[in-house]
Amino acid sequence: MPKVDIAFERNDTVKWMPINKGGDFRRWSGNQEYVINWENKGVEILNFKDTNGKLRTRPQNLSYNFKESISWSLVTSGGFSARYYPECFMFNVAGICCFPESHLNYILGLLNTKITSIITQILNPTINMNAGDVAKLPIVVSDKKEPVIESLFKELRYDSKQDWDSFETSWDFQHHPLIRKVSTIAEAFDQWQIECDNRFNHLKDNEEELNRIFIDIYGLQDELTPEVEDKDVTVRKADxxxxxxxxxxxxxxxxxxxxxxxxxxxxxxxxxxxxxxxxxxxxxxxxxxxxxxxxxxxxxxxxxxxxxxxxxxxxxxxxxxxxxxxxxxxxxxxxxxxxxxxxxxxxxxxxxxxxxxxxxxxxxxxxxxxxxxxxxxxxxxxxxxxxxxxxxxxxxxxxxxxxxxxxxx
Structure with a gap:
């Protein structure tokens, strides 16, 4: 499977660095749209003052920037969804992050299951999901199931990133998906539609399998079913x-x-x-x-x-x-x-x-x-x-x- 990390060189001479600001309901990967002026370790931002000389910025937890993380949007009106962010990203309050010392992929898999969806609604029924709410989730690690979950996570993330990169606003966009070696755009669209349907169904099947595994780990077979509705699958079909x-x-x-x-x-x-x-x-x-x-x-x-x-x-x-x-x-x-x-x-x-x-x-x-x-x-x-x-x-x-x-x- 090809490498899917966005490649950014991190050093003090680079002016614009990627920043995670949350975004729409989307699982696994994506919502990578913003950059921030962090030249010379962010000296302009750290010293930004109003006309009266009052400091207007107060960035927090700077030591966690540029670390591999799991993130979700503060505003969860579309539902709770978590995404993977590689080491090159900064973050702010709209793109809340956690930094597991171990089992990162396992935890991200759990966060995108029905179990987390139900528990987070109980912990915080509002549209804002804070770090403290997610920190209260009970994490049960199954050493036996972890390799399978790791494998599923890699496929889910790959499918999600392939979808994200199909549109020109992605930093890793390569070419339009209708540019194909065929003689008609109708044939190109038919191929693209099949590709989208396959990706959609593959991701949905893997999410349901992930649900099934975690429902079994948590012993909730009598409470939850693994099925995922089409509206909750966050890769796009052809349009x-x-x-x-x-x-x-x-x-x-x-x-x-x-x-x-x-x-x-x-x-x-x-x-x-x-x-x-x-x-x-x-x-x-x-x-x-x-x-x-x-x-x-x-x-x-x-x-x-x-x-x-x-x-x-x-x-x-x-x-x-x-x-x-x-x-x-x-x-x-x-x-x-x-x-x-x-x-x-x-x-x-x-x-x-x-x-x-x-x-x-x-x-x-x-x-x-x-x-x-x-x-x-x-x-x-x-x-x-x-x-x-x-x-x-x-x-x-x-x-x-x-x-x-x-x-x-």
Missing amino acids: LGRDIRSFISYAVGCMFGRYSLNVDGLAYAGGEWDKVNSAEGGRAGTLGCASKYVFFPADKDNIIPICDDEYFEDDIVGLFVEFVKTVYGTDTLDENLKFIADALGGKGQPKDVIRNYFLSDFYSDHCKIYQKRPIYWLFDSGKKNGFKALIDMHRYQPDTIARIRTDYV
Whole structure:
């Protein structure tokens, strides 16, 4: 089974470190979304004061940062769920952690069972689950069952992380799951749907087996059953509308050079763009950059117009059509565009439906995905859709706005 830890180098010169802030109801892995400025051991945060000179920060338990942990969200309105966090993370009050000296995987397995769900509701029937509440849980360790529980935990965590990494907001995202060596996006979606169903069922079966083992350990066969409801399985099934929209988002990322069909993961997220696109330049650890955008070139000026017709050579719909053609081939282009348009739910010619999505809905979807912290910025002339354009914030230059005005408007 492949290694699933997120790799972060921990030293005092690194400015941004991962921080655990809880998150939605999710078991085993995931909810890894935030970073914190901890340069020089957090000197800026530790010395943050208001205008009157009063210290406004008081971080607690700093000695426990960057240790392997089990975590759950303080707010448990969606139910109690625990996750594994590797050694590279800090934490705050919203992402409560415990640091077992032994049996970590065993304890995490117990925390995600029906037994813990029932006991925590008795201990604290409110929506907040504090460290003291979880500390009261009776831990019964079965040496005989522990190897089986360890094995189940590894599979559960692997499935959960594979699901989390399938979407571009994951730090370990590699490429969109509909990018496959097939000739139609319909076939790619069918394969993705089977993959999601298998992962969902595999994780559900393992959670039920875990319930069965712990119910037996605690002697609660007459009180509890091992079955897990579908709504409590925290990996996602395929969703045609959502997945086509995320495919479009990935395509836009390839247009800007954030992603590439030649390399996995982030192809560019800052630095000198000219060096990234030269044979001798590029970021350490990436392909020698001249070959990064061979299959689908990134937009040269970092300005992609969105208009009610194809007025410009780099019109976003024209670029998207070229992207679909590159991924799945020319022969099936019309079929693929129709499939995408039908998934978007629009009426009319496929290109018109896709254009209307870019004009009306793409940017709101983008802001929602990135929690109102957009990677791409929208320039908009007003309500009548006269002219819109997207830029990638990482490629912004002092003359970008002037070029929008002179070269496009």
